[in-house]
Amino acid sequence: MRIAISADDPNGLDSVVSPHFGRCPYYILVDVEGQEVKDVRAVNNP
Structure with missing residues (x-):
């Protein structure tokens, strides 16, 4: 599952x-599998 969080930095x-x-x-995009965070990355808001 991918979760998107709005961020100031x-x-x-x-x-x-x-x-x-x-x-x-x-x-901030967070990829989660089960109870484990697999990837975290920040992307600019276009």
Whole structure:
């Protein structure tokens, strides 16, 4: 499962969560399998 989190900076799981999903500067994408985090990456909001 992939989870997208709106963020104010590109610091992965240490990022500050942005309250504006559509206007945030970054998204943190977290890939999870079962109870395990497989991948974390930051992408710019286009």
